[in-house]
Amino acid sequence: MVNWNSLRDELEQAKQEGRYRPLTVWESRSGTWMTLNGRRLLQMSSNNYLGLTDHPDLKEAAIRAIEQYGVGSGSVRTITGTLDIHDRLEQELAQFKGTEAALVFQSGFTTNQGVLSSILGPDDVVISDELNHASIIDGIRLTKAHRKIFAHKDMDQLEAVLKESAGFKKRVVVTDGVFSMDGDIAPLPNIVELAEKYDAFVYVDDAHASGVLGKNGKGSTDHFGLHGRVHIQVGTLSKAVGAVGGYVACGQVLKDYLIHKARPFLFSTSQTPAVAATCLAAIQVLKQSDELIKKLWANASYFRSKVQELGFDTGGSETPIVPVIVGDPAKTMRFSDLLLEEGIFAQGIVYPTVAMDKGRVRFIVTAGHTQEDLDFALNALERAGKQLGLLG
Known part of the structure; x- marks a missing residue:
């Protein structure tokens, strides 16, 4: 008989350390206020930065696409799964990002896995920031390339690694644009300068910068004026x-190569027509106005400054991701629970997602939050912080 005791033991250890969390099942649409177990809670953990999950233009586009194309594409992209709506989406993404081409995957996670595993071989080296996202780490693990890590945003160490790596066929420097756990921005201009000095490729994951940084949300490359x-x-x-999926914006040669080599692209059914149409509509919303992005940044600046005034440690946050650093995993999750009692859903994040002594409750501010919402959260933060002994 199969014995699952080792898995049970590991789960039990996570429970004892305060790291175990079952799935939270919500009873309402994604928004600033959501319903959990019949109770309305202020949502402060959603990645719905601009509130587009409920935008009328996106919903209308999805409905029209279902009526025209049906609910599924029926195949992988390389057989019958590339509909004209998928082609239009990639053209729009490339134009939006200022690149020759773009290729859409099923998620950001599979994009990193597909691209990194395709372009890196045993004669190459990948050089990665130590705080890069798990999808980058897993994508690198799928390759036979040599791997080197540089300390978070440490440009002296990056240069030293580039110097040491002179003999490799390809050198690829990989970084998040915005780091998801700390909310800080990569020093992309410095990375680009070093890469150009040592003839290396630059690879940026803009998962938390898309729609957030740059003109109309074009991302970190646009934010720093580094096109090309x-x-x-x-x-x-x-x-x-506001929908689902991932993409790589790149040169046409790389797109053509990935179509033939990227396994997540080759062996996964393409986006549903409704999702592709939703994404197309979202790009149009972004191109038409930057008002939502301005509201997002105004909210983020207000909330972060007030959290810091209360005396909390927000680490290196400089974006709408505002972590409150607690440290101990059990204490971190207790803090999250106290906030839930106060009517705030703010997810505690602990080891192994972050270092054992770097547990934090991660707040994500959106354009949909009102100042009243943010003040409600701040008052709850102060009460919970005092109760747990985090504030004097």
Whole structure:
């Protein structure tokens, strides 16, 4: 008989350390206020940065696509699964990002896995920031490339690694645009300068920068004015864009190569027509106005400054991701629970997602939050912080 005791033991250890959390099942649409077990809670953990999950233009586009194309595409992209709506989406994404081409995957996670595993071989080296997202780490693990890590945003160490890596066929420097756990921005201009100095490729994952940084949300490359100098831009359609999926914006040669080599692309059914149409509509909303992005940043600046005034440690946050660093995993999750009692859903994040002593409750501010919402959260933060001894 199969014995699952080792898995049970591991789960029990996670429970004892305060790291175990069952899935939270919500009873309402994604928004600033959501219903859990019949109770309305202020949502402060959603990646729905611009509130587009409920935008009327996106919903109308999805409905029209279902009526025209049906609910599914029926195949992988390389057989019968590339509909004209998928082709239009990739053309729009490339134009939006200022690249020759774009290729859409089923998620941001599979994009990183597909691209990294395709372009890196045993004669190459990948150089990765130590705080890069798990999808980057897993994508690198799928390759036979040599791997080197540089300390978070440490440009001296990056240069040293580039110098040491002179003999490799390809050198690829990989970084998040915005780091998801800390909310800080990669020093992309410095990375690009070093890459150009040592003839390396630059690969940026803009999952938390798409729709957030740059003109009309074009991302970190646009934010820093580095068009043409970043070779591979990965983005998500699942966060600020409001739907689901991922993409790589790149040169036409790389797109053509990935169509033939990227396993997640080759062996996964393509996006449903409704999702592709939703993403197309979202790009149009972003191109037409930057008002939502301005509101997002105004909310983020207000909330972060007030959290810091209360005396909390927000780490290196400089975006709408505002972590409150607690430290101990059990204490972190207790803090999250106290906030839930106060009517705030703010997810505690602990080891192994972050270091054992870097547990935090991660707040994500959106354009949909009102100042009254944010003040409600701030008052709850103060009460919970005092109760747990985090504030004097």
